[in-house]
Amino acid sequence: MQVDENLARFLRYVKIDTQSDDASQTTPSTLKQLDLARQLMKELDELGIPNELDEYGRVYAHLDGEKGLPTIGLNSHMDTALECSGKDVKPQIHENYDGKDIRLNEEYTLSPKDFPNLLRHIGDTLVTTSGDTLLGGDDKAGDAIIMSVLAYYVAHPEVKHHPIAILFTPDEEIGRGPEHFDAKKFGADWAYTIDGDFPDHIDIDNFNGSHADVKIHGFGIHPGEAKGKMVNAIRVAEEFDSLLDPNEKPEYTDGWDGFNHILSFQGDSTYVEMHYIIRNHKKELLEKQKKEFVFAKEFLEKKYPNAKIELEIADDYRNMSEVLEKDPRAVEHARKVFRSLGIEPVSLPVRGGTDGATFSFQGCPTPNLGTGSYNHHGRFEYLSVREFNLMIEIVKALVKA
Numbered sequence: 001m002q003v004d005e006n007l008a009r010f011l012r013y014v015k016i017d018t019q020s021d022d023a024s025q026t027t028p029s030t031l032k033q034l035d036l037a038r039q040l041m042k043e044l045d046e047l048g049i050p051n052e053l054d055e056y057g058r059v060y061a062h063l064d065g066e067k068g069l070p071t072i073g074l075n076s077h078m079d080t081a082l083e084c085s086g087k088d089v090k091p092q093i094h095e096n097y098d099g100k101d102i103r104l105n106e107e108y109t110l111s112p113k114d115f116p117n118l119l120r121h122i123g124d125t126l127v128t129t130s131g132d133t134l135l136g137g138d139d140k141a142g143d144a145i146i147m148s149v150l151a152y153y154v155a156h157p158e159v160k161h162h163p164i165a166i167l168f169t170p171d172e173e174i175g176r177g178p179e180h181f182d183a184k185k186f187g188a189d190w191a192y193t194i195d196g197d198f199p200d201h202i203d204i205d206n207f208n209g210s211h212a213d214v215k216i217h218g219f220g221i222h223p224g225e226a227k228g229k230m231v232n233a234i235r236v237a238e239e240f241d242s243l244l245d246p247n248e249k250p251e252y253t254d255g256w257d258g259f260n261h262i263l264s265f266q267g268d269s270t271y272v273e274m275h276y277i278i279r280n281h282k283k284e285l286l287e288k289q290k291k292e293f294v295f296a297k298e299f300l301e302k303k304y305p306n307a308k309i310e311l312e313i314a315d316d317y318r319n320m321s322e323v324l325e326k327d328p329r330a331v332e333h334a335r336k337v338f339r340s341l342g343i344e345p346v347s348l349p350v351r352g353g354t355d356g357a358t359f360s361f362q363g364c365p366t367p368n369l370g371t372g373s374y375n376h377h378g379r380f381e382y383l384s385v386r387e388f389n390l391m392i393e394i395v396k397a398l399v400k401a
């Protein structure tokens with residue numbers, strides 16, 4: 001089929017392996033992410049858009065626009081997820097999708113039985129994986145959407161637009177995307193992260209995220225003489241966990257429900273460590289969940305005076321709606337533009353964090369928008385070319401003067 005230059009960008013980017021690595025101590029976590037950074041910089045150079053790579057692997061760029069208009073930021077990430085390889089991605093193009101199963105390879109089939117959302121794309125062109133890797137639409141679709149919008153405005157100087165600030169970040173998938181974010185260098189009055197799926201979504205609510213580290217020191221003694229004396233750290237740890245609300249677990253929650261998720265439980269009868277993440281969209285409810293941990297610690301310390309329980313709770317990120325409600329310019333502008341294009345915007349709670357949440361708290365309100373790609377982080381990922389093109393039109397309209 002005829003591949004236009006916008007889709008060609010996407011296909012070019014996904015072929016560059018940019019998987020990040022959460023075990024790495026370096027920034028960026030993997031050097032291969034710089035291969036895409038350099039490719040994007042080369043293309044920005046070709047468009048005549050000033051750009052720079054900072055020492056942390058972030059690409060900043062600026063396209064001048066109409067004087068007196070606010071600078072609108074666009075950002076996306078360059079890395080791909082850890083759950084599935086992003087090496088040797090062989091994107092497959094399926095024209096005029098008929099609503100039936102798509103055979104990815106001998107072993108794997110992308111089926112509307114598993115992913116009913118596929119049925120929304122009948123007649124559309126889909127880009128899928130070859131079954132062996134992820135696709136990387138998360139977030140190379142975002143990268144390609146931003147580059148396509150820039151290419152359009154460079155090719156059409158007669159169409160006036162806002163000054164545009166661009167940022168491509170590494171390491172979003174390992175939660176380090178916003179580290180070293182320089183709001184001043186970015187220079188946006190407000191911004192949009194292009195890193196979601198549905199094109200009609202404007203994400204404004206993400207989780208508040210905290211974590212709790214629990215260390216339980218038991219009281220060890222020869223089991224033959226243990227009566228009335230031994231405090232087994234494993235038993236106390238189990239009891240600790242059972243004192244938390246049994247319904248507040250990821251596997252029982254969705255939508256606006258928060259959860260406490262136990263990530264690890266390690267140790268022996270004398271010493272146990274447990275690590276939890278605590279999530280809720282509502283700050284007051286998150287605080288309530290934290291109190292459950294404090295209550296469990298105090299209760300068990302009273303019950304087992306010979307045990308020692310250490311509890312540390314710290315905050316990781318906050319719900320950007322706190323900022324977006326106080327400074328609604330980014331969201332109001334997006335809603336107005338969506339409606340002018342005949343799209344009724346939808347805002348659903350995001351059950352995770354976004355880079356934009358951190359940017360928002362650093363003074364740059366940054367809701368999250370879609371990309372037209374779905375089933376992220378695995379071999380069943382796919383891109384709807386129609387929705388990808390729609391996102392390019394939406395973002396063009398967002399920065400138009």
Ligand SMILES: [Zn+2]
Pocket residue numbers: 077138139172195
């Ligand atoms: Zn992403």
